[in-house]
Amino acid sequence: MYDIKALYEAESIEHAVQLLTEHPGAQIIAGGSDVLVQIREGRRAGAELVSIYGLDEMRGVSLDEEGAVRIGSLTSFSHITRDPIIQKYIRVLGEAVDMVGGPQIRNIGTIGGNTCNGVTSADSASTLFAWDAVIELTGPEGVRRLPIHEFYIKAGVVDLRPGELQTAVIIPRKSFAGYQGHYIKYAMREAMDIAAMGCSVNVKLTPDKSRVEEARIAYGVAGPVPMRAHSAEQAAKGRAVSEETCRIFAQAVLEDIRPRDSWRASRALREHIAVVLAERAFKEAVRRCGGETDEQTV
Amino acid sequence: MSRQYKLVSCTINGKQAEKMVDVRASLTDMLRDDFRLTSVKKGCEVGECGACNVIIDGECFNSCIYLAIWADGKEILTLEGLAGPDGELSDIQQAFIDETAVQCGFCTPGFIMSAAALLNAGREFTDDEIRRQMSGHLCRCTGYENIFRAVKKTMLRRLGKEKEAEEV
Numbered sequence: 001m002y003d004i005k006a007l008y009e010a011e012s013i014e015h016a017v018q019l020l021t022e023h024p025g026a027q028i029i030a031g032g033s034d035v036l037v038q039i040r041e042g043r044r045a046g047a048e049l050v051s052i053y054g055l056d057e058m059r060g061v062s063l064d065e066e067g068a069v070r071i072g073s074l075t076s077f078s079h080i081t082r083d084p085i086i087q088k089y090i091r092v093l094g095e096a097v098d099m100v101g102g103p104q105i106r107n108i109g110t111i112g113g114n115t116c117n118g119v120t121s122a123d124s125a126s127t128l129f130a131w132d133a134v135i136e137l138t139g140p141e142g143v144r145r146l147p148i149h150e151f152y153i154k155a156g157v158v159d160l161r162p163g164e165l166q167t168a169v170i171i172p173r174k175s176f177a178g179y180q181g182h183y184i185k186y187a188m189r190e191a192m193d194i195a196a197m198g199c200s201v202n203v204k205l206t207p208d209k210s211r212v213e214e215a216r217i218a219y220g221v222a223g224p225v226p227m228r229a230h231s232a233e234q235a236a237k238g239r240a241v242s243e244e245t246c247r248i249f250a251q252a253v254l255e256d257i258r259p260r261d262s263w264r265a266s267r268a269l270r271e272h273i274a275v276v277l278a279e280r281a282f283k284e285a286v287r288r289c290g291g292e293t294d295e296q297t298v
Numbered sequence: 299m300s301r302q303y304k305l306v307s308c309t310i311n312g313k314q315a316e317k318m319v320d321v322r323a324s325l326t327d328m329l330r331d332d333f334r335l336t337s338v339k340k341g342c343e344v345g346e347c348g349a350c351n352v353i354i355d356g357e358c359f360n361s362c363i364y365l366a367i368w369a370d371g372k373e374i375l376t377l378e379g380l381a382g383p384d385g386e387l388s389d390i391q392q393a394f395i396d397e398t399a400v401q402c403g404f405c406t407p408g409f410i411m412s413a414a415a416l417l418n419a420g421r422e423f424t425d426d427e428i429r430r431q432m433s434g435h436l437c438r439c440t441g442y443e444n445i446f447r448a449v450k451k452t453m454l455r456r457l458g459k460e461k462e463a464e465e466v
C-alpha cells in the first residue's frame with residue numbers, strides 16, 4: 001500500500017481543474033513513475049493526489065490547424081516514439097524519449113510528467129528546448145500557452161499555477177519545417193539510467209546544403225534547468241558547412257553552459273562532454289539534412 | 299480521512315474480475331493479495347527491477363508503480379495466464395528451463411512477460427532489439443546470456459526457423 005492520504009480521479013480536464021481548485025495541496029499524478037516513487041521514498045508520503053491518468057482526451061499526437069505538432073501531455077514515451085507524425089516531422093524527439101528508463105517505464109511515463117517535474121536531466125526536455133516547444137496549460141482562467149524556457153523556473157519548479165494542469169506540448173511548424181536533429185544521452189548504462197548530460201541539436205541548411213541557415217542546441221544537466229546555448233547558435237549561423245564550423249560551434253557552448261559537480265559527473269567532465277556531444281550531434285544533424293562536414297567523425 | 303475504496307472491473311488472464319480495492323493499493327498488491335497471482339513479484343517496488351512486470355492491454359508495465367484503480371476496464375495478463383488449461387507450460391516458459399535461464403527464479407516471471415510481449419509482435423527482432431526489449435529487468439544470477447538465448451530461440455521457433463534456433 002502506498003502512503004496516500006486521499007485520491008481523487010479526474011473524469012475530464014474541467015473536472016481535474018475543479019478537483020485541483022478544491023484541493024489546493026493535492027499533487028497531480030499522471031503515469032506515476034516519479035510521484036509514486038517519491039511517495040515510496042517518503043518524500044511525498046501522506047500526499048493527496050489528483051489522478052489524471054484516465055483522461056484519454058490528453059493522449060495522442062496530431063497536427064493542428066496551423067500545421068503544428070500537438071502532443072497530448074499524457075502521451076507515453078513509447079507512443080511518441082511509434083507515432084507516424086513524430087517519425088515524419090520530429091524524429092529526434094521520438095529517439096530522445098526512447099532513451100528514458102527501460103521499456104516498461106516508457107509505457108507508463110508521459111511527456112507531461114517529464115516536463116512538469118522541472119528536472120534538468122529529463123530526456124525529452126533538451127530536445128523540446130531545442131525545438132522551441134510551447135507548453136499548453138489549462139486552469140480555472142482557461143488555456144494559456146508559453147514557451148518552454150519560460151515554463152521552467154528553477155530546478156524542480158515549473159510555472160504551474162494553482163488549479164492548473166499541463167494539457168499539451170506543441171511544436172510550432174516553423175520550428176521543425178526544414179530542420180533535422182540529433183540527440184545524444186551521455187550516461188553510464190544503456191538502460192535504466194539518468195543522463196549525466198543530454199545534448200540535442202537541430203539544424204537547417206541552405207537549399208544547396210553548403211551553409212548553416214540556422215542551428216539550435218539545448219542541453220540537459222548543463223545547468224539547474226534545461227538550457228539553450230545561444231552563443232554556439234550565433235557562431236554557426238550563416239557559416240559554411242565544414243569541420244571548422246563544427247569546431248567553432250562546439251567550443252562556443254562553453255560560453256553558455258554552467259554545469260556543476262555532482263556524484264554522477266564532475267563539472268570538468270561535463271564541460272568536456274558538452275563540447276564533444278555538441279560536435280557529434282551537430283555533424284549527425286547536418287548529415288540528416290543532407291549536408292556533409294569535410295572530415296569524418298573524431 | 300477514512301479508507302477510500304473503488305470498484306475495479308477488469309479482465310485478468312482471460313477471466314472477468316471485479317474487486318473493491320483500496321485506492322492506496324498498487325496493481326502488484328491487488329494481483330497478489332486479492333487474486334493470489336504470486337508470479338507478480340515484489341522486488342524493488344520503485345519500478346527499477348521489473349520483477350512485477352505484467353502485460354496490460356498488450357503493453358508491459360511494472361505493476362508496483364501502477365495504481366490498482368487504474369486497472370479498471372483493462373485487460374491484464376500475468377505469467378499464470380501463459381500456461382495451458384491444465385497448467386502445461388508455454389513454449390517460452392519451457393525455453394527458460396531448457397536454457398537454464400532460471401536460477402533463483404525471482405526475476406523470471408517479469409522477464410517472461412517482457413519476452414511474451416516481444417513474441418506477440420510476431421516478427422523477427424535483431425539481437426540488439428531483443429536486448430533492448432528485455433532491458434527493463436535486473437537478474438543477479440544468470441548474467442542474462444541464457445535469458446537472451448531462451449527468448450531468441452523461442453522467437454525463431456515461432457517463426458518456423460527451427461534450424462536457426464538450434465544454432466543460437
